Amino acid sequence: MHADPFTSEEILATLQSLVRTPSVNPTIAPTEPYGETAIAAVICDWLERRGIRASIEEAAPGRPNVFAEIGSRTGPSLVLCAHLDTVGTAGMTIPPFEPCIENGKVFGRGSYDMKGSVAAILAAAAALSHENNLRGRVLLALVADEEDASLGARDFVRRHSADAAILTEPSEGRLILAHKGFVWLELTTRGRAAHGSRWDLGVSAIAKMARVIESLERFDRETLRRRDHPLVGPASQHCALIEGGSGLSTYAEKCVLRVERRTLPGETPEQVLAETEAVVRRSGTEAEIRLLLDRPPLVSDSHSPIARAVREAATTVVGHPPEETGVAYWMDAAIFAAAGVPTVNYGPAGAGAHEAVEWVELDSVISCAKVLAESAHRFFAAVA
Ligand SMILES: [Zn+2]
Structure with missing residues (x-):
């Protein structure tokens, strides 16, 4: 006993x-x-x-x-x-x-x-x-x-x-x-690889990603943080991991950014994808977007x-x-x-x-x- x-x-x-x-x-x-x-x-x-x-x-x-x-x-x-x-x-x-x-x-x-x-x-x-x-x-x-x-x-x-x-x-x-829930996204920008001396040929994927990041940060500050849920607070996102380039004397062919978005009750992965597409469009450049994982609120x-x-x-x-x-x-x-x-x-x-x-x-x-x-x-x- x-x-x-x-x-x-x-x-x-x-x-x-x-x-x-x-x-x-x-x-x-x-x-x-x-x-x-x-x-x-x-x-x-x-x-x-x-x-x-x-x-x-x-x-x-x-x-x-x-x-x-x-x-x-x-x-x-x-x-x-x-x-x-x-x-x-x-x-x-x-x-x-x-x-x-x-x-x-x-x-x-x-x-x-x-x-x-x-x-x-x-x-x-x-x-x-x-x-x-x-x-x-x-x-x-x-x-x-x-x-x-x-x-x-x-x-x-x-x-x-x-x-x-x-x-x-x-x-x-x-x-x-x-x-809250969360969504993990992967964004990829493409450049054109060229020797570091060939400014006339090379396009840096990293520089393109910089514009995407700027646009993502503005969306976080000006839009997501203003979406306030009475029980869980504001939505948010952050740039979590980045990888790009193959050498100092090479224009980067590819840059991959991973972003985490914390979602509010009512926000769906489809909405997150659509909003991220719009954010990338506003950056004036192009990126492929892939959904890696989503967990519901x-x-x-x-x-x-x-x-x-x-x-x-x-x-x-x-x-x-x-x-x-x-x-x-x-x-x-x-x-x-x-x-x-x-x-x-x-x-x-x-x-x-x-x-x-x-x-x-x-x-x-x-x-x-x-x-x-x-x-x-x-x-x-x-x-x-
Ligand atoms: Zn625990």
């Missing part, structure tokens, strides 16, 4: 074992090729020791999600989702995988983004599994690869459907109802059963209604929403995601765990 899953000793022990198990995303930090395999095994073991059957679902070879189901076979279903991977440890000024505790903060890589959330989900799952009158099904989605291509969340929504989802990215106890209905359930649960647990807002960064939430699953985000407090010093506030992890369990009850009661 295990102790009350919501005590700080239990939750701290879980969180520490998660931080001690490196799960650096191998595609974004190839020099730290840990991946999610070890942490998935730790979590499966944690769940099984508490009588919860867990399974590994491979999102890709060597990239596991942990899946588990709690509650009745019938009734509505609710996903609790957190990602298992972290960014790398380069530049960190604290031991990344030896979680020390100071003033109620737990330090270490991934403590905030987002092993605190994983610990909260596990505690909620353990608490809910003790109840024999749960009126629905809770699905755990502890997924791989959020920090890169979201292989885990995309695989999860291909295999499972649900009536709602709570993402648990750290949100300082705020209810997140929207986030999220906007969720603040009156949906899941938004109400989390709002009421947080109010009960914390003692006041949560602040409701959107965030600028992208989350896996949009993948669930795009699969037709109404999704909101609620997570713990801390600081230092992707930074040199990262920590999560232990008390916020405990209250997040309680809010998740209470949200499940309220959601099932509302829709069952």
Whole structure:
């Protein structure tokens, strides 16, 4: 028999074992090729020791999600989702995988983004599994690869459907109802290669790209930043990577620029492409434009059963209604929403995601765990 899953000793022990198990995303930090395999095994073991059957679902070879189901076979279903991977440890000024505790903060890589959330989900799952009158099904989605291509969340929504989802990215106890999307574009300008002395023949693709960049920057300043969304702020774009030329004494034949555009709810990849084409036309030169990747924004209905359930649960647990807002960064939430699953985000407090010093506030992890369990009850009661 295990102790009350919501005590700080239990939750701290879980969180520490998660931080001690490196799960650096191998595609974004190839020099730290840990991946999610070890942490998935730790979590499966944690769940099984508490009588919860867990399974590994491979999102890709060597990239596991942990899946588990709690509650009745019938009734509505609710996903609790957190990602298992972290960014790398380069530049960190604290031991990344030896979680020390100071003033109620737990330090270490991934403590905030987002092993605190994983610990909260596990505690909620353990608490809910003790109840024999749960009126629905809770699905755990502890997924791989959020920090890169979201292989885990995309695989999860291909295999499972649900009536709602709570993402648990750290949100300082705020209810997140929207986030931005993003679009990656590649622009190519063509010049005419010639010897550096042949001004009469050569055309520099880099000089052409300079005019495109100037036009892109003006569009960002004068148009995108003025498109302000009440929950997520303004749209924006930036020139991220550039490559061109083959030698000092050669007119550059080709220049390739990669641009990231952060999109607002309602902005589509088609719109981004059309606007970028117009921007290039205004620059007075020509460029080929290719769409490399797009991830949708999220906007969720603040009156949906899941938004109400989390709002009421947080109010009960914390003692006041949560602040409701959107965030600028992208989350896996949009993948669930795009699969037709109404999704909101609620997570713990801390600081230092992707930074040199990262920590999560232990008390916020405990209250997040309680809010998740209470949200499940309220959601099932509302829709069952
Ligand atoms: Zn995260």
